[in-house]
Amino acid sequence: MLPSSPMTRHPDELPPQRKIELLDPLVANQIAAGEVVERPASVIKELVENSLDAGANYIQIRLKEGGRTLVQVIDNGYGLDGASAKLAFLRHATSKLRTAEELMGIATFGFRGEALASILAVANVTLTSRRADMDVGVRLTGGGAVALREEPAGCPVGTDIQVADLFFNVPARQKFLRTAATELGQILRFVDALALARPDLHLTVHHNDRKVADYPADPDLMRRTHAVLGANVAARLYPLADDYEYQVRGLLSEPGLHHGGPGQLTLLVNGRHVADRTLQHAVISAYGTLLERGRYPIGVLAVDCPEGTVDVNVHPAKTEVRFVQSQAVFASVVRAIRGMLAGTPWVKEPLAERLPVPPGTPTTPRDVATWQPMREQLPSAWRPSAVQPYRPTQPSFSGVADSGQPPLPEAQPEATTYSGLRYVGQIGKCFLVCETADAFVLIDQHAAHERVLFEQFVQRARTSGYAMQQLLIPQTIPLIPVEVAALDEAAELLAPLGFVIEAAGQRAVRVRAQPAILRDRDVAAEVRALAVSLTQGGRGAGTLETLERAAATLACHAAWRAGDTMMPDDVQRLLREMEGVDLSAYCPHGRPVVFRANWSEVGRWFGRP
Numbered sequence: 001m002l003p004s005s006p007m008t009r010h011p012d013e014l015p016p017q018r019k020i021e022l023l024d025p026l027v028a029n030q031i032a033a034g035e036v037v038e039r040p041a042s043v044i045k046e047l048v049e050n051s052l053d054a055g056a057n058y059i060q061i062r063l064k065e066g067g068r069t070l071v072q073v074i075d076n077g078y079g080l081d082g083a084s085a086k087l088a089f090l091r092h093a094t095s096k097l098r099t100a101e102e103l104m105g106i107a108t109f110g111f112r113g114e115a116l117a118s119i120l121a122v123a124n125v126t127l128t129s130r131r132a133d134m135d136v137g138v139r140l141t142g143g144g145a146v147a148l149r150e151e152p153a154g155c156p157v158g159t160d161i162q163v164a165d166l167f168f169n170v171p172a173r174q175k176f177l178r179t180a181a182t183e184l185g186q187i188l189r190f191v192d193a194l195a196l197a198r199p200d201l202h203l204t205v206h207h208n209d210r211k212v213a214d215y216p217a218d219p220d221l222m223r224r225t226h227a228v229l230g231a232n233v234a235a236r237l238y239p240l241a242d243d244y245e246y247q248v249r250g251l252l253s254e255p256g257l258h259h260g261g262p263g264q265l266t267l268l269v270n271g272r273h274v275a276d277r278t279l280q281h282a283v284i285s286a287y288g289t290l291l292e293r294g295r296y297p298i299g300v301l302a303v304d305c306p307e308g309t310v311d312v313n314v315h316p317a318k319t320e321v322r323f324v325q326s327q328a329v330f331a332s333v334v335r336a337i338r339g340m341l342a343g344t345p346w347v348k349e350p351l352a353e354r355l356p357v358p359p360g361t362p363t364t365p366r367d368v369a370t371w372q373p374m375r376e377q378l379p380s381a382w383r384p385s386a387v388q389p390y391r392p393t394q395p396s397f398s399g400v401a402d403s404g405q406p407p408l409p410e411a412q413p414e415a416t417t418y419s420g421l422r423y424v425g426q427i428g429k430c431f432l433v434c435e436t437a438d439a440f441v442l443i444d445q446h447a448a449h450e451r452v453l454f455e456q457f458v459q460r461a462r463t464s465g466y467a468m469q470q471l472l473i474p475q476t477i478p479l480i481p482v483e484v485a486a487l488d489e490a491a492e493l494l495a496p497l498g499f500v501i502e503a504a505g506q507r508a509v510r511v512r513a514q515p516a517i518l519r520d521r522d523v524a525a526e527v528r529a530l531a532v533s534l535t536q537g538g539r540g541a542g543t544l545e546t547l548e549r550a551a552a553t554l555a556c557h558a559a560w561r562a563g564d565t566m567m568p569d570d571v572q573r574l575l576r577e578m579e580g581v582d583l584s585a586y587c588p589h590g591r592p593v594v595f596r597a598n599w600s601e602v603g604r605w606f607g608r609p
């Protein structure tokens with residue numbers, strides 16, 4: 001007998017070998033569900049996109065517990081008959097795609113035929129639907145391993161799909177669901193982006209039977225943007241439109257209005273909302289040094305690509321795309337945005353060097369003095385007319401309730417010089433009453449001071465550093481290890497804010513100096529608050545984000561509080577400091593700071609003519 005090679009192992013040493021079998025469809029769908037329906041927001045996305053593909057222009061979303069217990073989407077699209085509805089729940093069943101060649105020109109949101117099958121595998125589903133040409137609708141009920149049951153149903157034309165108890169049979173996935181508030185937030189972010197992308201849709205969201213969003217169809221992009229982003233943001237957006245190589249449309253914020261992530265920058269490719277890296281980078285590089293590192297402008301950017309130049313089948317949830325000529329797309333976006341920036345008051349001649357102007361950019365900037373967000377320049381739709389929007393083949397709309405137009409907020413909040421206000425007095429130990437010749441002004445003393453201090457902390461941290469006060473005796477403050485690590489890591493950033501902090505072992509920090517303004521406050525309490533806010537930033541939070549978190553915490557603690565009695569001198573000082581601070585920009589806690597009403601409006605409250 002030949003000696004066995006060292007490679008040969010005795011069968012007993014090997015793990016038991018299992019037979020190859022095709023996956024059970026339920027298991028296959030549960031696995032697919034992991035990619036397509038991660039959480040309630042992704043279920044909503046799939047269902048709403050199906051409604052759009054079915055030609056709906058009125059979509060109602062109803063949720064319970066952030067969508068964890070119920071997600072419901074009701075549309076006025078063309079509906080399904082019983083046989084198609086049953087087919088629709090099979091994996092790879094789609095009415096939208098027949099051949100691989102069609103993929104490059106796909107105009108529908110869906111095409112993979114996976115969503116309904118995946119959802120059915122991990123939730124209890126009820127679909128009720130009727131086509132316009134049928135007298136009676138159909139209802140299908142099922143979920144997980146339970147087969148679909150079909151029955152006739154009386155219902156309006158369109159589709160109503162309820163998805164209950166998401167991941168009831170996949171506990172491992174259920175564990176990853178966040179609180180109802182977090183899930184709801186994700187859903188609203190999706191709805192807001194869709195509302196921006198498609199002003200022609202009427203969208204409503206109810207959460208636990210309370211209406212939380214209602215965007216009636218409004219073809220006016222500016223008005224829709226007001227409705228979604230609020231007047232303060234909308235007033236600081238500027239339109240752009242460029243057809244050089246690719247068609248680029250948008251409404252983007254002035255450089256002074258930005259966000260710590262791309263979450264408020266809605267990117268559309270052929271009307272599809274995407275989170276595309278190429279486009280994000282293009283936007284950032286177009287702003288160049290006008291934006292801090294890690295900051296993103298706010299608004300909408302829509303790129304239209306001819307058929308065959310973009311592949312949307314890169315990601316199961318279709319949130320990413322691949323451009324055939326990504327460099328050209330990049331250049332077009334940069335060009336379009338710089339064209340817009342070139343005319344803004346933020347980019348004048350000196351910046352020409354900082355922003356190399358791409359070919360074809362208008363060379364004479366618009367007259368800066370007269371430049372302002374121009375309504376007339378606003379594109380009437382994100383998609384230029386040359387590109388035909390997708391039209392469903394089977395349109396059948398039931399009547400859309402005609403809810404009145406939303407009131408149009410003022411385009412520009414009127415400027416107020418705070419130091420010029422006449423201070424009348426403090427009310428409720430929290431609000432400062434002031435007036436001018438033509439307006440009544442109410443200021444939240446805490447919010448306003450907090451905003452001022454936040455600005456000062458951030459500004460001075462970058463320049464001279466914030467005034468600090470050495471502690472006579474360094475103070476040791478016990479904390480948990482992650483907090484110690486977070487503070488220690490941020491030490492270099494905290495110093496310009498006036499804090500000199502170092503780790504003292506794993507469970508304490510030593511404070512040697514604190515910002516002068518915190519003079520009579522409790523250092524230990526400040527440091528603990530700081531530790532909490534820094535640890536919430538998560539690992540790898542950018543420098544600026546960390547600085548802002550720290551500044552926001554300090555500002556909140558150092559500011560006048562509700563209940564503090566402010567002397568007239570204190571108020572005057574605050575009003576002076578408010579000068580030059582942009583109070584319409586995000587306040588550290590996102591709350592309004594100043595309320596202003598013209599006397600004519602006050603008169604109206606009392607029914608004066």
Ligand code: ADP
Nearest residue numbers: 050054088094095110111112113114115116159
């Ligand atoms: P896909 O959207 O990729 O085709 P789905 O699983 O999401 O796959 O849907 C399967 C099919 O079910 C769709 O192709 C469509 O024909 C049909 N369908 C789904 N939702 C609706 C709806 N709300 N109205 C009409 N038809 C629908």
Ligand code: MG
Nearest residue numbers: 046050110115
């Ligand atoms: Mg779909």
